[in-house]
Amino acid sequence: MASIFDEGKALLEEINAASPSTPEEVEAFRIRFLGSKNIVKPFMGKMREIANDQKKEFGLLIKSIKEAAESKFQAAKVQSEIAAEDAASAHLDLSAPGEPIELGSRHPVSVTMNRIIKIFERIGFTVAEEREIEDDWHNFTAMNTPEDHPARDMQDTYYLKDSSDMLLRTHTSSVQSRVMMSTSPPIRIIAPGRVYRNETISARSHCQFHQVEGLYIDKGVSFADLKQTLFHFAQEMFGSNIKIRLRPSYFPFTEPSAEMDVFLGTDTDRTYRLTKGTGWLEILGCGMVDPNVLANCNIDPEVYTGFAFGMGIERTALQNFDIGDIRLLFENDIRFLRQFASAL
């Protein structure tokens, strides 16, 4: 009987005395004491030969053997890994080429938006950014679109849950009222940002998209100023030979209102499709700021006049980069985005 206990103590001593250091030694230790065919298992089987009053003591011996093996193995493993790392860094080749760092790329929407912003910054507009969660007043009422105004149907609105007042802005025109309320003329701002409308998602429209808004208020600002500014923009954006036209239109916050088209022609399949065979592509809405809007925002319409314009970014981005489906712009598929790595 004593010999079984001695056998166990010998195992324990062997474990305590072992000092595996190389990865091979550590592995051999693991196989001998912890592997699926380890030497402790047959020893445990000897429980049957132990007298009942000594079974408890034998159990404790087995437990201490297992614990000793486990902790020795863990410690040795860590040591051998550190040693391996040290050995590797001792052989570090300082002349080896570095790991390439992957460069990100700008999103086509950002590229297009930045181009537009740059053009207006060069002629004295400064960027104004505002909240996307807006109240009804700044988005609609101040912009001469009170409740029950039929023009509210032009933009299907997402209201915040349980609120008839807070909404996701439907256009960047909300920045107009924000800026007019907080600064006094002369005002010359450009407001890029994301807007939301409750629209069915398809290849051509999405429930979120981006706009750039422009607002210029000062004494004596005229429709001729608006036209010249937009013509200059079109030349910078599409080339100096670009032709533009203004068509009468309607927006509650401008009077008179217009939409601007640029002439792309019908020479290629793409421009034919894009312009529905007319050669003209609509790119923005604009007009003279309605005196009601100025008055709503505490600017005296007897003293000041102004113009405003707003344009969607996605459509121009799709056209610039020859992308066929607006949904691609919001999926953030890296394989798609990588293709624009060379854009500015």
Ligand code: PHE
């Ligand atoms: N806010 C209008 C829209 O979303 C565009 C616009 C802006 C028109 C400013 C006129 C003046 O369609």
